Amino acid sequence: MCADSKNMMTPKVRTLVALALAFIGLVNLSPAAAEGKGRAILARKILIAARPGPAVLDNGVILISGSRIEAVGPQSKVKIPEGYEILDAGDNWVSPGFMDLHNHSASDLRSLNDMVYLTNPGLRAWAGAIPDTAGMRVALAAGVTSVLTIPGSGTNIGGQGVLQRTGFRGFEANLIRNPGSLKLAQAGNPERSQPWTPRRTFMNWNTRNTFRRGVAYAKRWEAFEAGEGEKPERDIQFDIYRSLVKGEAQVSTHTQIYQVVLMTVNMVAIEFGLPVFIDHGTFDGFRAAPQAQAAGVNAILGPRAIQDHRAGFVDTDGKIMGVAASYQERGHTTIGFNTDSPVIPQEELPLQAAMGVRYGFDNSKMDAIRGLTIVPALTVGLQADQGSVEVGKYADLIVTKGDPIDPRSSVEWVIQHGQTVYSTQSERRRW
Amino acid sequence: MVVVATTLLALAASAQDPGTPGGPGLALFAAKALVAELDGRQVVDNALILVKDGQIEAIAARSEIEVPTGYTLRDLGSQWVMPGLVDLHTHVSGSGINDTVFQINSGLRVAPTTVPANRNLKRALAAGVTTVLYIPGSGSNMGGQGILMKTGFPEYERALVRDPGSLKIAQGDNPTRWGYGMGRLLMNFHLRTVIEQGLAYAQAWDEFEAGEGDKPERELRLDIFRELAAHRTQVSTHTQYFQLVMMSILMLARDYDLDVYIDHGSFDSYLNSDIAVENNVAAILGPREVMWPNPPRYRTDGQVHGSAWGFQQAGHPMIGFNTDAPVVPLEELPLQAAMGARYGMDNSAMQAVRGLTIVPATVAGISDRLGSLEAGKDADLVILSGDPADPRTSIEQVYLEGETVYDTARDRRRW
């Protein structure tokens, strides 16, 4: 603000503020304030969902100090320090909070698509982001504790997504990373929405050209920062590519049928060498699973979970194929699930995994729960902070009546950064 | 000699009025003076206000100071005195303020459209509104530059307080009507593009003036950013919803370090109050004073939430009010504060009065001249029958720089 208002927060005012904050209890709804007393959570079954690492721990205890996990182990071994608040989940199960890498609904839903240009790498979903809408409150009550909110697929490059938590109030409290990703939609929707009906070959050329320029821009900066070459002119249209090249953000791709998924792998991952993941991958996309696996392109699948015999797609010989199962059969090992909320209500993310399993996804090693937690975390490079119940990670935990992907298993408790952000004991069940 | 004197008197005839520049001093006795300092005195009972050369010379309890000799005394009896009201969101000082050829019009200025002391302003004056920020409309993303002006002077030069008074930015809604399938994301991108350019331009000039680098080419479109970069003016944002207000705060204030304040933040904007506090972004509210029962994304469980209340909840200390005249008539500015208080704002510490005076004056960077009854500030005084926020209160007199520009004893009551 101007000279005068710079000191608008005089000490007096500041204390006032602090008081006020304390009163209305917004404090417990911001991660900053999480520090302080420790907690211990005991449960009959804890889904560790580590990768690599164990899947389950029976009769375990989780120690939380501040916002992070301090220790995990069998109740017999782990000693609970003095003064720790003990939450006994009893026969309930504890698992890591779910993460959805294809979300639109943590926003005003009016800022999804800007239809003026085909490629808009400079746009930011941030400008429309609302992490804790009424709908997302329900999602939180279903255990969805973090989402990647991305622009729509009305154009080839919709803009930059933003990674948000869902447990707290306001944007900053919930911000995980911005930019979270660059949203790429190769085909399927963009051709519909343009009055001049571009087709896939042109869209691909145009997208590819944008990527080429973006990567070149990023390289120029790299060179400059390495002391070679002079300072490039700042271009916010292409800044995102600096993050991509550094691996600080990924390309989240609306990509579906075989040839399009193949192009995602060949163009984005192999030709441009950018971190990218499949963010639909449905219909006969699974036919490109081996290539995706080879190129290290993770498959975040949904919301379509099955594929039957359809002209133009694939001959399933009458079988009704599970999409996730089909990736798995073809050797893909890093498979997650998404909802494309609001296409599927955000709170039904776990159902996506359940349906994956129903239609043949091998869950004997408990990869379904991983597909909702550690896999998405790995996919966007957050595995150090979240995605599994391991020491040092944020205490983003959900307590369910049973198998967390079973629709019958209600969520009783949601803990984010060590704080209870939802509990059916203190309020009517939202979901 | 005498002749000279008489001629002098004749010449100064107008300037004879006490309190005005060149005139004798003026001493006002009032039952109550709403001082409205930013951090300090709020009220003085049985106050004595000394006015000299259009400025406030001193203000204190009658018991505390003597009236210097030669001063004209006026006893206002049971009436109150308060600083002139300031409205930072008005469009009624002229016409032709919505150019929608381009989305970004950082170069446009409202100055050439101004009609000082027009009918609207006169009525506003009669309501105690002495200073307004006259800004472009929100038809485009960046409407242009507003001016700060006083409502009571017919001459532009005298009326003008500061040009540029602000840069007007409109982030959502209205500009989207502009067409081309443009949504908020692209508008946001356009804003960032021009701000980046502008700040770079400003920096280039600074470097040049510091003797480094060569003289940048002049660009009318971007000059305003030199003012902004130097914190000589502010960004006034048409911003309402949560995510727009969030952008005003985090992008404009935090990321680009512009002096920005929320202009008519409504709906669910107050949910940003904590980051507004963190980033020293003031909240000027109105004309929508309550959250609609059915807000776009949030649920209030049917409760009606006052915007001012909402910001106050998070302890926001800088809450002001505006009318967006002609959306709401300028003379109803005090009503905005009244409604803020009605819908839950704590008014125990005169928050309503502050929100009409010192708060807007401060965020507009003119609190050195206006916004409170402090020695050295312009003698823009409002003489009224009681609590300014109360619609029943009548305005009796308005002084502008010591000059009586409105007096119900002299003029027909306008409001």
Added chain:
Amino acid sequence: MLIPLLLAWTPSPVPQEAPDLPDLYAIKASVLETGTGEVIEHAVLLVEGGKVITVGEDLVVERGIPVYELDPDQVVIPGLVNAYTRVGMTGSGQSGARPWQRASDELYPAAGDYSGVRETGVTTLGHYPSGNGIPGRCVVVRPKGSTASAMTIKDDAYLKVIMGSSKSAKDALSGGFKKADTWIAKEKKNKEKWDKAKEKFDKEKDKEKKAKLDPGPYKPLADDPSAASFMQLRDGSLKALISVRTAGDYLHLIDAIGEEEFTWDLRVVMTRDMNIYHVIEKVAKSGRRVVLEPEISLHPGTMRQRNLPAEFARAGTPVVLVPRSDSVAGFKAWRRHVGEIVASGLDRSTAMRAITLEPAALLGVDDQVGSLEAGKQANFVILSGDPFEPGTQVDAVILDGVLVSGEVNL
């Protein structure tokens, strides 16, 4: 004793007006298929007056009888019978039940198609009337003759019925029989009335009175044409060819027939995803013929090929094959298409029977045509080779003993 005749073979040029064959002649062929499934080598076929006198292996031909010795590659087969065609017909049908309607009423001998038909070796046609519901009755013709009667071999060969999974379709059939019942009841009453009157008349002695009482000869009730048709179905003087599309249709057909007993065969309309295979066993048990195209279809929802004609045949159902497309071009491709499903599993002799004797039986003219046996019409085709080989040409077509296409040299 046999007089060997050397004959110089020359490939026939542009087919000119075929020279007539004598009334009595013999054909010597290295291979002859009778249509019954029997294949005769070194066959001799003796024809007189347009009929087959005898056919057999190495028969002695009396001196003086002209003998046409065919080229060793050439094969003789019976004239083909297409029991389900409208080639040459022009009428457009109505919907609803019109069981009295006759295809013979729209015969047009001058139709250009017939000459084309002859060249394809098809010597017998079953024409059905077009329309929906119950379009009417089929007429059997030879593709030759200047008048309808000259063409006609047999009328009222079958009654075409279209069955579907719908109340209206089912009622059309069952309702027809009900109509018949009510007509019979009425007629019965009518007769009884007359009998009473007659009785009274006979009893009466008084001459004048008797004159008044004379009921005259019995006048039966004017017959209701559609009721009549269903009575004919019952008494067997008329059979039905009922067409269905799906397995469900078949079940609804059986349901609609209920207790009624009459002769009927089945026409299966080939569609892309056919599910008729669900009832192949049921159909086989019923012992009905099935009429369908020599078509490879797909198992629903898959790319798996199904050879339904072969499946029907294997289940024991007599199969009648008709050209895929009902046009002269379709007739030309007919044998080739049958060849395809033979290649993919249909028994060869069943296939031959399915385009000759079986359709003849369906039309009720197997006593005259459909196979080369003594006493039957001398309808046969001389082919340049194996009937089901793609390259095989029609060298000559003989209809009622007369050469109607191509040529045969001494």
Added chain:
Amino acid sequence: MHIQTNTNGRTLILAVLLPIFLSLCAPAFSQDEKKEQEEPQTEEETDEWFALQGGDIYTGTGAVLRGATVLSKNGTIDEIGYDLFIPEGAEVLDVSGYRVYPGLVAIESRGLFGGSSDLANSVDPFSKNMTLALAAGVTTARSGSEVAKLRAGHIDGLVLNSGILPRLSYSKSSPSGKRTLREKFEAASQYLRDYAQWQIDKKSDKELKEPSKKGIDSSILRYLRGEARPLFSASQRTDLLEIARLAQRFGFRPIIDGCQEGWIVADELGRAGASAILTARDRSSKGEQLVRAGGSSIENAAILHRAGVSVTIIPSSAGISLGGIVGRDLMHLTVEAGYAVRGGLSEKAALDSITIEPARLMGVSQRVGSIEVGKDADMIITDGDVLHYQTFVQWAVVAGEVVYDKQAELYFAHIRPRPEAALSPEERLDAGETPEEEIVEEAGDSDSPGEGNEEGDGEDHDEDDGDGGSRP
């Protein structure tokens, strides 16, 4: 051991048969029923026996008979129990290690029967959708005003009842409509009073003539006499309340379709003896101008059930959808019921809500909806807890005949082929699986739970823990 459980099994059956048969409302139905049941007999000369052996039989009445046998004769269940005598030539299906449940009943369906209305004459008994519905466990479904069995491969013995669920409208959207309906009810109940009075008076005064039926809505008379129940579509609190009041005032039991805000007025609905047809996951936010509770709640089914409202569950889409977005159509009826459990409904009530409850509403509970002697042999055989998302129907039996066999159909044979799927559900990651609850439930309505069951739930405990421990 066996014998003991066996007898247990029998007592259980008897214990539950009585109430069920008593609960058969509407004499109107029993006639239809006779008609229906004769049909099969007339067609079969020889009796057709079918034996389902060795499965754990979840009869749907609360009883669970482990490793028991269901014997059906001509499509009707003849005997249930242990060591039954299997007649010569009976078709026998060994389902040891699998579970047997009553076939599911869908109170709404689209496109299962191929045909339009008049199913008997238009059904396509080979339609893909019918097979897929059977694969989802549905053996009875309503189509329009008819309710019919999914007898794949047959067109007879199909329709169980018709003219069902007559609709009435009583909504604040049409005040005039409400008035007319109220008046109709007034008139009808007045007529009934007059008629009763006449019955008495005519004893004394022979001349007295019967009150005229003129202008009386005969269908409404049937509702008032309890011969049929009307169906209302209503979701908003106010409408629900109004309907409840109407029902209580005139004394009929309404069926309410939608019922989204039912959880708010559950007690009123309970008092009115209402039944609810709902989608457990229904999503709607309340009108914001209301300061009271409103909109949908995941607890809707549970709260209504607790208040004595019988609950029937149907997914948001009553058709078969292969578009790829799964979990919301009739292929996932059990998943929808699962969401009701999430909201607090008991497993038993959830199963009822897709079997016996809808059967009752459609007046066919004497034929389908549970596994009991005398009812149709319509059963599904699953590889686990029927409400578990991973469970697949292995065989579907309708009228004592296998009409669906997972391994014999193209669609799902490749998913966990049977040998593997023979795993008992306990070996799965599956906590929703709680047979104890069933036993508890059932202890309520029958005298003795029986050792067989207690034993059973003991096992489950062990294995459950065991499995947990054995996991990596």
